[in-house]
Amino acid sequence: MPCRFLKLLPAALVCLATTAAFAQLSPLDPDWREADAPPPPALRTEGLIDLEMPGALLRFGVDPQSISVGKDGVVRYVIVAKSTSGAVNASYEGIRCAASEVRTYARHTPGAGWTQTPETKWVALSRHSLQVAKSGGCIGAGTNLTAADVVRDMRAPVHMRYRPEYR
Numbered sequence: 001m002p003c004r005f006l007k008l009l010p011a012a013l014v015c016l017a018t019t020a021a022f023a024q025l026s027p028l029d030p031d032w033r034e035a036d037a038p039p040p041p042a043l044r045t046e047g048l049i050d051l052e053m054p055g056a057l058l059r060f061g062v063d064p065q066s067i068s069v070g071k072d073g074v075v076r077y078v079i080v081a082k083s084t085s086g087a088v089n090a091s092y093e094g095i096r097c098a099a100s101e102v103r104t105y106a107r108h109t110p111g112a113g114w115t116q117t118p119e120t121k122w123v124a125l126s127r128h129s130l131q132v133a134k135s136g137g138c139i140g141a142g143t144n145l146t147a148a149d150v151v152r153d154m155r156a157p158v159h160m161r162y163r164p165e166y167r
Contacts, residue, residue, distance in 0.1 A: 028099055035072040040092035040106045040114045041065065045080055049154045051131045058083055060128045062154060066092070067147045073098060075137040075150060076105070079128060095129055096122060097138035102129040 041063070048061025058081040066078035074094040081089050090108035095101070101122040106114045125133060136144055136153025144150045 032098075033072065034074060034096075035070050037070075037074075037076060037092075037094060037105045038068070040108070041078060043078065043080075043090055043108050043114075045082070045088055048080055049151070051128060051135065053128065053131060056127070060131070062132060064151045064154070067150050069143050069145070069147050069150065070094075073143050075132075075143050077132065077137070077150075078108075079132070081128075093129060095125070095133050095137050097133060097143045098141050100125050100133070100141075102126060 044063045044065065047064065049064055051060040051062065053060055061080050061082075063078040063080065066076070068076045070076065074096055076092070076094040078090055078092050088110060091104050092106040092108075092114070094103050094105060096103070099122065102125050103122045104117050104120050106116050108114050132154075136150045138144065144153060
């Protein structure tokens with residue numbers, strides 16, 4: 001057991017350092033107010049943008065049609081998690097890039113549909129929401145300009161778009 005912990009320790013430290021550095025890129029606006037989030041869109045499990053999540057037991061994807069960038073600076077999207085057995089769960093989330101925080105607005109479960117979670121708090125980015133932010137949801141401590149920009153960058157992340165084979 002200790003060997004397994006030691007193998008995971010470097011990855012965990014990198015993740016924590018990245019999140020901490022990401023959060024300190026710009027001062028937070030003390031007058032910031034969140035706009036009302038629109039209701040979650042219909043759940044789609046086809047045409048998702050896959051997230052690179054090495055070692056994850058679930059496959060994660062973002063519905064590109066669900067992505068929006070609010071005037072409040074929140075990037076909202078539906079994330080779908082699929083297990084190897086075919087089970088599907090989804091969440092409607094928002095990322096506040098300036099604070100490196102995520103909030104869940106609703107959860108989708110098979111047979112029950114969307115269940116609103118109106119009283120959730122903003123919390124530190126999770127592993128999958130950090131990947132959404134790094135893949136194109138956020139540019140530094142700011143949001144990407146439009147939903148179309150987020151989709152473009154998630155399909156060909158910034159670090160990939162500047163390779164010669166992507167020109």
